[in-house]
Every structure is written in structure tokens, then in C-alpha cells.
Amino acid sequence: MSMATASTNGKPGAPEQGPGKPIRARGFPYGPQVPWPGWTAPAALVGAFALALLGSALADIPAALAGVRVSSSHLPGSLVIADTAIQDIAFVAAAVIFAQLGGHRFHTYDLGLRPPRIGVRRAALLVVGTYLAFLAFSYAWAVVLGITEKEKILESLGTNEGTALLAAGAVLTCLIAPICEEIIFRGFFFRALANWRGALPAALITGIVFGAVHAGSAPVADLLPLGVLGLLLCLLYRATGSLYLTISVHVINNALAFGDLEGWAWWQVLGLPALALAVLYLVYRLLLGVGVLATEPKPTAQAAAGALEA
Numbered sequence: 001m002s003m004a005t006a007s008t009n010g011k012p013g014a015p016e017q018g019p020g021k022p023i024r025a026r027g028f029p030y031g032p033q034v035p036w037p038g039w040t041a042p043a044a045l046v047g048a049f050a051l052a053l054l055g056s057a058l059a060d061i062p063a064a065l066a067g068v069r070v071s072s073s074h075l076p077g078s079l080v081i082a083d084t085a086i087q088d089i090a091f092v093a094a095a096v097i098f099a100q101l102g103g104h105r106f107h108t109y110d111l112g113l114r115p116p117r118i119g120v121r122r123a124a125l126l127v128v129g130t131y132l133a134f135l136a137f138s139y140a141w142a143v144v145l146g147i148t149e150k151e152k153i154l155e156s157l158g159t160n161e162g163t164a165l166l167a168a169g170a171v172l173t174c175l176i177a178p179i180c181e182e183i184i185f186r187g188f189f190f191r192a193l194a195n196w197r198g199a200l201p202a203a204l205i206t207g208i209v210f211g212a213v214h215a216g217s218a219p220v221a222d223l224l225p226l227g228v229l230g231l232l233l234c235l236l237y238r239a240t241g242s243l244y245l246t247i248s249v250h251v252i253n254n255a256l257a258f259g260d261l262e263g264w265a266w267w268q269v270l271g272l273p274a275l276a277l278a279v280l281y282l283v284y285r286l287l288l289g290v291g292v293l294a295t296e297p298k299p300t301a302q303a304a305a306g307a308l309e310a
Contacts, residue, residue: 077158
């Protein structure tokens with residue numbers, strides 16, 4: 001099946017695109033179909049980092065004026081957590097802003113915040129399979145490079161300095177970061193790029209960018225595995241149309257890594273992702289109940305058939 005994106009320039013063979021009609025990217029049998037042009041993908045990411053820099057400055061400058069030691073080489077764990085949380089919020093803000101360009105009426109399900117339209121068993125198998133594929137690649141990569149030392153990223157968060165920072169670091173790493181990163185990278189960036197050149201090229205580009213943006217916060221040797229994870233999550237999203245599944249994989253990965261890096265007992269390491277997923281579900285039910293998450297209309301038979309043909 002060709003993954004070429006339908007053009008909107010009137011070339012022969014391109015589906016008709018009227019005002020307000022979504023660009024239909026082939027290879028997305030379960031949608032969502034969105035009208036975001038490809039250029040909005042890098043623009044949204046640049047905008048997100050600009051918002052993050054502004055937000056971090058608003059947090060760091062008052063701290064420095066209050067006597068906290070703030071420099072390019074030193075930042076207290078509490079400020080690292082705050083700045084990272086601000087960056088994650090900026091990711092979501094940028095995705096929402098650019099999703100509404102051109103007068104598009106935005107719904108949360110446009111960003112993939114929608115239940116998967118596949119069976120529960122198949123969804124679970126895809127989640128497990130995606131994560132195991134990432135683990136297999138990461139293990140092979142570590143063997144090839146002879147990596148034995150654990151990364152020390154959590155030390156920058158100050159998780160070894162007290163219970164409060166440990167808890168804050170866990171919430172940031174296991175919940176906030178996975179949710180926000182999936183919204184910007186898979187929910188918006190990937191889908192916008194898919195409208196430009198199709199799903200598979202978009203997945204490759206998104207994986208590369210996803211790995212690259214972790215430079216500085218993760219060891220250089222981990223950037224390729226992170227890029228592969230980004231690619232696999234794109235493929236999972238493409239296959240299911242639901243960001244909830246990619247968020248789940250992201251949560252599981254981060255939670256297991258957090259517990260392992262902290263040197264916890266095996267039952268604690270395994271218990272953290274279970275707890276994080278339970279909290280994630282409660283947050284989902286709460287946001288759904290208060291109306292923050294929009295309920296997607298059920299597709300008609302004609303629309304469903306058209307999506308499958310695409």
C-alpha cells in the first residue's frame with residue numbers, strides 16, 4: 001500500500017479537498033483525519049521550545065533573585081523539575097495552538113486522545129509488543145557498545161535529596177513527561193508530517209527528532225534507542241489511532257527506568273508502572289467526567305469504509 005499523502009494542490013489523482021475538509025493521509029485506517037499541513041510540525045516544535053524558554057526564565061529569574069544559585073552548570077533539582085514541567089506544558093500548549101490554525105475547530109480527539117478502535121486484547125498485545133521490541137533493540141545496542149554504566153539523569157532532578165523531590169521526580173518522569181511528549185510528538189508532529197509525505201516517512205522523521213531533543217538530558221549512547229522508541233510509538237499510533245496506547249508504553253518505559261535507576265527492589269520497580277498506569281486511568285476518567293476530553297462522535301459506516309480504503 002502506498003504511503004503517499006494526498007496532495008491538496010489539484011494534481012491528478014488527489015482526493016478533493018474542500019474548505020474545512022481534513023487532509024486524508026493514507027495509511028491511517030483508524031484516523032484521526034486532521035487538516036494540519038506539514039510545515040506546522042517543525043513550527044509547533046520551535047514554538048514549544050520558545051514558550052519553554054520563556055516559562056523557564058520566569059521561574060529561574062525570581063529564584064536567582066531570591067538567592068538560589070542558578071547557572072548554566074548548576075541548577076537545583078527543584079528548578080530542574082520545574083523547568084522540565086514547564087517545557088512539557090509548553091509542548092501541549094504549542095500542539096493545541098497550531099492545531100487550531102486556519103480556523104480549524106479543535107477537539108482533543110484530533111490529537112489522538114481517543115479510545116482505540118480495536119479490541120482490548122489486540123491493543124494490549126500491541127502495547128506489549130511495542131515495548132518488547134524497544135527493549136530488544138536497547139539490549140542489543142548496549143551489548144554492541146559495551147554499555148554497562150547506568151545513566152545519572154535522575155541525579156539532576158535531586159531525587160536523592162529527599163522524599164519530596166523523589167515524589168516530584170517520579171510524577172514528572174512517569175506521568176507528566178509521557179503524556180505531554182506523546183501529545184506533541186505523536187499527536188501533532190507525526191500527524192502533521194504524515195499529511196506532507198505519508199505515515200512511514202513521518203514516523204522516521206519523528207523518531208529522529210524525538211531522539212535528538214533528548215540530547216543533553218540523556219547520554220549520547222541512548223539517543224539512538226530513544227529514536228527507535230519514537231519510531232515504534234509512531235507505528236503503534238498509526239495502527240490504533242489512539243494516543244492512550246502510546247502514552248501507556250511511554251509510561252511503562254519511564255517508570256521501569258526510574259525504579260531501576262533508583263536501585264529499587266524488583267517488586268518496587270514493577271510496582272511503579274502499575275501504579276502510574278492506575279493513576280493515568282483515574283486522570284483520564286476525571287478529565288472525561290469534567291468535559292476536558294471531548295467524546296468523539298461514532299463514525300458512520302460510510303466514513304469507516306472510506307478510512308479503511310485510504
